[in-house]
Amino acid sequence: MIKEILSLVNLSHILNFINPFLTQQHFEYIKASINKFLLCRDIKAGFIKYTCTECGHYHTIPITCKSRLCPSCGFKYSATWTQKMINDxxxxxxxxxxxxxxxxxxxxxxxxxxxxxxxxxxxxxxxxxxxxxxxxxxxxxxxxxxxxxxxxxxxxxxxxxxxxxxxxxxxxxxxxxxxxxxxxxxxxxxxxxxxxxxxxxxxxxxxx
Incomplete structure (x- = not known):
């Protein structure tokens, strides 16, 4: 749903609005995080391909963004961190x-x-x-x-x-x-x- 929202709204307008309130380094980090998230599981951005050496059948998995902004990747990161804390x-x-x-x-x-x-x-x-x-x-x-x-x-x-x-x-x-x-x-x-x-x-x- 967040992807749809960011795709529908004028993203450049939002970035131009928040730019004056941020350092250039932080602003570039935000832009990079948004772009990574928008390309999460997009096969055009990269993928991993598994091929059976016997029959030639293959399976393609799109690469995830691993960004905290992403609900899917962020949730996995939180779950991993929580389990590590429980163990420690x-x-x-x-x-x-x-x-x-x-x-x-x-x-x-x-x-x-x-x-x-x-x-x-x-x-x-x-x-x-x-x-x-x-x-x-x-x-x-x-x-x-x-x-x-x-x-x-x-x-x-x-x-x-x-x-x-x-x-x-x-x-x-x-x-x-x-x-x-x-x-x-x-x-x-x-x-x-x-x-x-x-x-x-x-x-x-x-x-x-």
């Missing part, structure tokens, strides 16, 4: 936390998309503050260097689980970069003992 993570309780940014700052992320990757790093720093009990370390009268084996105490969760996914739009499809985070309710201490964490200090998270 521990079966422990977790919490879904949503991180967003003030509306006044969202335009900066639109013009400089490299800032989006820094959002995920910022979320990790916020959660590290919680799990590593950074407020206690900051309050220490005698500071302990990070290189010291005594930097982490037995109450600190050194190894924790965090999966972040960046969304760049809200339900109304307007530009609204935010991050969905799945955070483990606990982790391992420096002695590799599992410790539960049932509570996150929301005010300190909001202050980060």
């Amino acid at each position: 993570i521990l079966n422990i309780p977790h919490r879904h936390i949503l991180f967003t940014i003030p509306e006044e700052l969202r335009a900066f992320f639109s013009y400089d998309r490299t800032l989006l990757s820094k959002l995920a790093k910022a979320v990790n720093e916020v959660m590290k503050y919680q799990f590593h009990n950074m407020h206690k370390k900051i309050a220490r009268k005698f500071k302990v260097p990070k290189s010291s084996p005594n930097y982490f105490t037995n109450s600190d969760i050194v190894h924790y689980g965090l999966i972040t996914v960046i969304h760049t739009f809200g339900r109304d499809l307007k530009w609204n970069p935010h991050i969905h985070a799945l955070v483990s309710l606990g982790g391992f201490t420096k002695n590799f003992t599992f410790k539960k964490l049932d509570y996150f200090h929301v005010p300190s998270i909001a202050e980060q």
Whole structure:
């Protein structure tokens, strides 16, 4: 259905409209993604041919675009990624936390998309503050260097689980970069003992 829509509308008009709001690199990436999607499974764009050496019967398979824009290829990518996460993570309780940014700052992320990757790093720093009990370390009268084996105490969760996914739009499809985070309710201490964490200090998270 999306292909039909893009074929019926004036695609060049849409691209000309969004061009001023994007860097040239990002604009070219969008054009390339759309063109790849429009040629997905189009046999004129390429195909794989299997031929039986005995009877000569052959089967032709058109090449897919493997673009995230494509509902078919994007769905397969998501399914593969989900299965990989299931295989890699521990079966422990977790919490879904949503991180967003003030509306006044969202335009900066639109013009400089490299800032989006820094959002995920910022979320990790916020959660590290919680799990590593950074407020206690900051309050220490005698500071302990990070290189010291005594930097982490037995109450600190050194190894924790965090999966972040960046969304760049809200339900109304307007530009609204935010991050969905799945955070483990606990982790391992420096002695590799599992410790539960049932509570996150929301005010300190909001202050980060």
